[in-house]
Amino acid sequence: MADEVTAEFEKTYGGRASIHAALHLPVGRSHVLVLFGASGAGKTTILRCLAGLERPTRGRIAFAGETWFDAEAGVQTPPQARAVGYLFQDYALFPHLTVAGNIAYALQDADRGEREARVRELFRLLRLEGLEDRRPDQLSGGQQQRVALARVLARRPRLLLLDEPLSALDAPTREQVRGELRGLLRGQRVPTVCVTHDWVEALALADEVAVLGGGRVLQVGSPDEVFSRPADAEVAAIVGVETVVPGRVVERKDDLAALDVGKARLWAVEPSGRGENFYLCIRAEDVTLEIGAPPGSSARNHLAGKVMEVRPAGPVSRVAVDCGFSLTALVTRQAARDLTLKPGTPVTATVKASAVHLVPR
Amino acid sequence: MNWTAILLTLKLAALTAVILLVVGMPIAYWLTYSRRRWKFLAESVVALPLVLPPTVLGFYVLVAIGPKSPIGHWYEAIVGHPLVFTFEGLLLASVLYSLPFAVQPFTAAFGAVDPKLIEASWTLGVSKLATFFRVTIPLSLAGVVTGVVLSFAHTMGEFGVVLMVGGNIEGVTRTVSIDIYDEVQALNYAAAGQTALFLLVVSFLILSVVYALNRNLWAVWPMK
Numbered sequence: 001m002a003d004e005v006t007a008e009f010e011k012t013y014g015g016r017a018s019i020h021a022a023l024h025l026p027v028g029r030s031h032v033l034v035l036f037g038a039s040g041a042g043k044t045t046i047l048r049c050l051a052g053l054e055r056p057t058r059g060r061i062a063f064a065g066e067t068w069f070d071a072e073a074g075v076q077t078p079p080q081a082r083a084v085g086y087l088f089q090d091y092a093l094f095p096h097l098t099v100a101g102n103i104a105y106a107l108q109d110a111d112r113g114e115r116e117a118r119v120r121e122l123f124r125l126l127r128l129e130g131l132e133d134r135r136p137d138q139l140s141g142g143q144q145q146r147v148a149l150a151r152v153l154a155r156r157p158r159l160l161l162l163d164e165p166l167s168a169l170d171a172p173t174r175e176q177v178r179g180e181l182r183g184l185l186r187g188q189r190v191p192t193v194c195v196t197h198d199w200v201e202a203l204a205l206a207d208e209v210a211v212l213g214g215g216r217v218l219q220v221g222s223p224d225e226v227f228s229r230p231a232d233a234e235v236a237a238i239v240g241v242e243t244v245v246p247g248r249v250v251e252r253k254d255d256l257a258a259l260d261v262g263k264a265r266l267w268a269v270e271p272s273g274r275g276e277n278f279y280l281c282i283r284a285e286d287v288t289l290e291i292g293a294p295p296g297s298s299a300r301n302h303l304a305g306k307v308m309e310v311r312p313a314g315p316v317s318r319v320a321v322d323c324g325f326s327l328t329a330l331v332t333r334q335a336a337r338d339l340t341l342k343p344g345t346p347v348t349a350t351v352k353a354s355a356v357h358l359v360p361r
Numbered sequence: 362m363n364w365t366a367i368l369l370t371l372k373l374a375a376l377t378a379v380i381l382l383v384v385g386m387p388i389a390y391w392l393t394y395s396r397r398r399w400k401f402l403a404e405s406v407v408a409l410p411l412v413l414p415p416t417v418l419g420f421y422v423l424v425a426i427g428p429k430s431p432i433g434h435w436y437e438a439i440v441g442h443p444l445v446f447t448f449e450g451l452l453l454a455s456v457l458y459s460l461p462f463a464v465q466p467f468t469a470a471f472g473a474v475d476p477k478l479i480e481a482s483w484t485l486g487v488s489k490l491a492t493f494f495r496v497t498i499p500l501s502l503a504g505v506v507t508g509v510v511l512s513f514a515h516t517m518g519e520f521g522v523v524l525m526v527g528g529n530i531e532g533v534t535r536t537v538s539i540d541i542y543d544e545v546q547a548l549n550y551a552a553a554g555q556t557a558l559f560l561l562v563v564s565f566l567i568l569s570v571v572y573a574l575n576r577n578l579w580a581v582w583p584m585k
Contacts, residue, residue, distance in 0.1 A: 079484045080483055080486050084484060086480075088481060092475070094496060095478075096500055105482070106485035106487065108491075154485075155486055
């Protein structure tokens with residue numbers, strides 16, 4: 001317990017909505033916990049309580065044996081004393097200071113030489129050289145994000161809190177910064193809590209995912225566990241992507257890549273990220289099912305399998321198929337009847353290569 | 362022109378503005394960030410001099426600083442002379458009279474600073490007080506300058522309060538507006554006209570500076 005961040009608290013708003021948090025993460029090493037949920041699920045409130053910017057109504061927050069909040073004992077450590085790094089959604093850079101001024105802001109008390117060395121180090125780490133004298137409004141979104149990160153890292157925080165770190169960026173920049181951010185977080189020996197509603201971001205950054213819904217933590221687990229095996233229908237609806245499986249690139253050809261997934265091989269559109277290891281994400285509506293064995297075993301993305309479960313959900317049914325890994329397909333009730341799908345039925349599942357989304361892991 | 366009155370008025374206005382800068386900031390800070398339910402009462406008290414006849418305000422100040430009041434008595438015991446009909450007494454009245462002209466622009470400017478910037482500073486380990494000086498003030502500089510300049514200009518032109526509290530002592534409490542009144546009473550229209558024109562020009566210049574500042578602070582402020 002001593003080497004953990006423990007947060008078990010509740011925040012109520014005028015007796016109406018309440019948010020319950022129950023989170024644990026290790027201290028002193030890189031570990032990214034992603035809080036995943038729709039907007040309004042209370043993700044930002046949890047971060048603000050961890051930072052000391054808001055006071056929970058009940059419960060306890062402790063950092064490696066140091067009490068940050070205790071409702072019963074009336075303890076609330078101010079944000080200044082918690083030494084966390086809080087990255088705001090729109091970065092909150094000081095508009096009246098230069099880039100260098102923003103980054104050195106937290107280092108006022110350090111002696112001059114030490115401060116300058118640390119600022120130089122951060123400029124190098126985040127590739128900001130040459131921007132020292134710019135003002136925040138003269139920077140691109142990606143640059144602003146890196147300046148904000150450098151400012152947060154400057155005083156060596158013990159815990160990093162990131163509020164939708166990529167949502168303020170345009171799509172192409174986001175993809176690039178996502179990779180950089182992951183590398184950076186792995187390099188810092190600091191636990192991180194990151195809030196997002198974007199499942200690609202969650203998969204790319206997370207060591208562990210906590211799904212939030214209706215103001216409470218519904219499921220905590222590794223990314224593929226949470227996304228592929230949601231604990232219940234509520235979690236499944238929140239994560240919105242039914243199949244997430246780890247895979248390895250074994251072949252690249254024309255703009256496609258072949259990945260080994262369990263015992264099966266799937267083709268996907270060549271990923272932008274380098275590396276071999278990816279999560280394959282497939283939405284259930286992109287999977288079609290036919291009765292019987294594949295027409296030709298060499299055809300791409302025709303997977304032979306067996307129905308494991310048929311679960312009706314309104315006008316459609318979710319069909320779990322074992323084809324070397326667990327794949328979920330969405331079919332209409334009518335089609336489920338016509339195909340006489342029931343556990344044990346041999347089927348062929350087909351997925352277009354363009355429907356296989358790759359997220360580096 | 363009565364240069365004694367003009368210099369005295371400038372001194373009174375300058376001191377009032379400086380005192381309001383120091384006193385008005387904490388009041389404005391509290392009014393901006395306090396979540397007390399009865400905050401509106403404090404806001405009303407600060408705004409009172411805007412609507413109250415100066416004679417009413419002057420009357421209460423006169424009673425409050427008179428030798429029979431606790432304040433007047435205490436002041437006389439320490440300093441050795443009464444507070445009423447002195448420059449210090451006049452200064453106190455001026456500070457109260459111009460309070461909203463400083464506090465309201467300060468409050469508006471503080472309230473316009475993005476609270477996230479202040480929270481960002483706190484999470485970076487900077488104390489509330491240091492954050493106020495390093496983030497809030499630099500970002501509300503135009504409002505702070507406006508408040509100081511307006512309270513200076515407003516003090517320059519006060520009449521009723523001075524008449525009630527200051528009396529009319531040459532070189533001590535006879536300000537420009539009182540001097541003009543005296544000259545008119547004595548039918549010296551030429552002298553009154555000169556001083557009046559001087560006050561008009563100075564007031565116009567000051568207000569021009571305020572509006573120019575609020576259009577674009579960085580156009581006149583030497584900051585890169």
